[in-house]
Amino acid sequence: MTSDRFYFRQLLSGRDFATEDSMAAQMANFVYLIGDRNTRDAVVVDPAYGVADILDILDRDDMNLSGVLASHYHSDHVGGSMMGHTIEGVRELLELRGTKIHVQAEEAEMVKKVTEVSDGDLQVHSPGDQILVGDIAIDLLHTPGHTPGSQCFLVEGTLVAGDTLFLEGCGRTDLPGSDPAAMYHSLHHTLANIPDDTVLFPGHRYSFHSSATMGMTREMNYVFKPDSEEQWMMMFGQ
Amino acid sequence: MDDDVRPMSELLSPIVAVDDVAQRDDIIFCDVRWYLDRTPGRRKFHEGHIPGAIFVDLDEHLATLPQKTRGRHPMPAAASFAASMGSLGIGHHDPVVAYDDSGGMSAGRLVWMLRILGHQAALLDGGLGAWPGELETGPRDRQGVDHPIRPWPNQLLADTDEAAEAGMNPDRVLIDSRSPDRYFGDNEPVDPQAGHIPGAINLPFGDNLTNDGRFCPPDELRARFEKAGLVEGDVPVMYCGSGVSACHNLLAFEHAGLGQALLYPGSWSQWSNDNDRPVETS
Numbered sequence A: 001m002t003s004d005r006f007y008f009r010q011l012l013s014g015r016d017f018a019t020e021d022s023m024a025a026q027m028a029n030f031v032y033l034i035g036d037r038n039t040r041d042a043v044v045v046d047p048a049y050g051v052a053d054i055l056d057i058l059d060r061d062d063m064n065l066s067g068v069l070a071s072h073y074h075s076d077h078v079g080g081s082m083m084g085h086t087i088e089g090v091r092e093l094l095e096l097r098g099t100k101i102h103v104q105a106e107e108a109e110m111v112k113k114v115t116e117v118s119d120g121d122l123q124v125h126s127p128g129d130q131i132l133v134g135d136i137a138i139d140l141l142h143t144p145g146h147t148p149g150s151q152c153f154l155v156e157g158t159l160v161a162g163d164t165l166f167l168e169g170c171g172r173t174d175l176p177g178s179d180p181a182a183m184y185h186s187l188h189h190t191l192a193n194i195p196d197d198t199v200l201f202p203g204h205r206y207s208f209h210s211s212a213t214m215g216m217t218r219e220m221n222y223v224f225k226p227d228s229e230e231q232w233m234m235m236f237g238q
Numbered sequence B: 001m002d003d004d005v006r007p008m009s010e011l012l013s014p015i016v017a018v019d020d021v022a023q024r025d026d027i028i029f030c031d032v033r034w035y036l037d038r039t040p041g042r043r044k045f046h047e048g049h050i051p052g053a054i055f056v057d058l059d060e061h062l063a064t065l066p067q068k069t070r071g072r073h074p075m076p077a078a079a080s081f082a083a084s085m086g087s088l089g090i091g092h093h094d095p096v097v098a099y100d101d102s103g104g105m106s107a108g109r110l111v112w113m114l115r116i117l118g119h120q121a122a123l124l125d126g127g128l129g130a131w132p133g134e135l136e137t138g139p140r141d142r143q144g145v146d147h148p149i150r151p152w153p154n155q156l157l158a159d160t161d162e163a164a165e166a167g168m169n170p171d172r173v174l175i176d177s178r179s180p181d182r183y184f185g186d187n188e189p190v191d192p193q194a195g196h197i198p199g200a201i202n203l204p205f206g207d208n209l210t211n212d213g214r215f216c217p218p219d220e221l222r223a224r225f226e227k228a229g230l231v232e233g234d235v236p237v238m239y240c241g242s243g244v245s246a247c248h249n250l251l252a253f254e255h256a257g258l259g260q261a262l263l264y265p266g267s268w269s270q271w272s273n274d275n276d277r278p279v280e281t282s
Helices: A022-027 A051-060 A090-096 A105-115 A180-190 A214-220 A229-236 B041-047 B078-088 B107-116 B160-168 B218-227 B246-255 B267-271
Strands: A006-012 A030-036 A041-045 A064-069 A080-082 A085-087 A101-104 A122-125 A130-133 A136-142 A151-155 A158-160 A199-201 B028-031 B096-099 B121-124 B174-176 B237-239
Touching: A006 A051, A006 B078, A030 A051, A030 A130, A030 A136, A030 A151, A041 A051, A041 A130, A051 A064, A051 A090, A064 A130, A080 A105, A090 A105, A101 A105, A101 A136, A105 A122, A180 A229, A199 A214, A199 B078, B096 B107, B107 B121, B107 B246, B160 B174, B160 B237, B160 B267, B218 B246, B237 B246, B237 B267
Parallel strands: A041 A064, A064 A101, A101 A122, A158 A199, B028 B096, B096 B121, B174 B237
Antiparallel strands: A006 A030, A030 A041, A080 A085, A130 A136, A136 A151, A151 A158
């Protein structure tokens, strides 16, 4: 059940911010703002491309930034340099507003490497940690597979999933650091108990719709078709 | 009650005349044109729309993925709908007036969805054709805004079992809002079986309109429902092909002063895909 004080916004890169950035539009990343309307605290999930635009949106909503949640280290989610591209992200955001970046322990080194932030900028978490934004509780679910320290955020009946799960398909498991078997475990075990009426908010707009219930996603998404790790590895193993 | 809700005197009725809203600068006009033949509504929007209006996509913003087990236009999750409205630039306190070019057939869905969440929303009587001035062309977007998540009021939504029960229970009323040829099963352009849910009465949404495409006055709308056998206090269940044009009847019902009724969102597109459900053609 959603509380009246739950502040939640889904922002699409190239449309809702970084509107002049063609790469932002092509990549179709979703950034999320999550907070507590009463205390006016908010965190931003995966700030990249136009971080000043994202902060402007928070300011217009009269919300105060109290942290950054990083779903994983790829530069389209946290900024930095990767595969020949340099994208604005958490480093530039920290220059504008001092705050902490919440990462899974297994992702910390790569976040530092890609974004050039320091140890002191990171709040390192273990699987199952919970953080409070005002009085809104966010569960950090460690869901490796796309990257070793990928995490999803479960809050007030929504699942903000980064690149772990899309409405159709899941994050790539053929990249350096990816692990198809870990992805199977994340989708079919770690996320198995997420209720059907929880709404999946993915890290990219790769589908016509921008969100869908987990129940519908489990019925429609082919990544839930394999009913064993063996079948999964035949489909997704390298 | 929120302190910034508009005073009652300014509450929008379900159907509004263009003269009553054209000069109001607080209203967001929403173009909800949609066509069963898949003509893109957004293209029509670009060709000409009410100045300042934004385009709302029935399939994208007002429904989730079509499924045989849920129908062609299932209701989106409350969080999905709130995210869509926010991305379109519609805040919870922004009054909305929606229109299309089909008598309100598709725009009614947005109006009904917003109204059941307590949002000020109305259908523009006469639709796009009623607009007296020049139209604007090209794209038009609003800056996104915060739109709080409000749960759907489940007491206004019927599932398949409740629709079946409403048809069979003599104390309840089930209304099929489609055209008579689809109701009687003489023609079925889109769904796998032809006919209607047993016990449903047929009140085509188009009969809410006069020959010039405007809504009948409230007393005539009321007489129409009463002639069909509804009595004061009845809370019918309404359906159509996919929970869209039934909203036209739901708004007409409210405009007639009869209150709120229930929508069966799955409608015929869900019922007719279930071979275990009986089909009536008389």
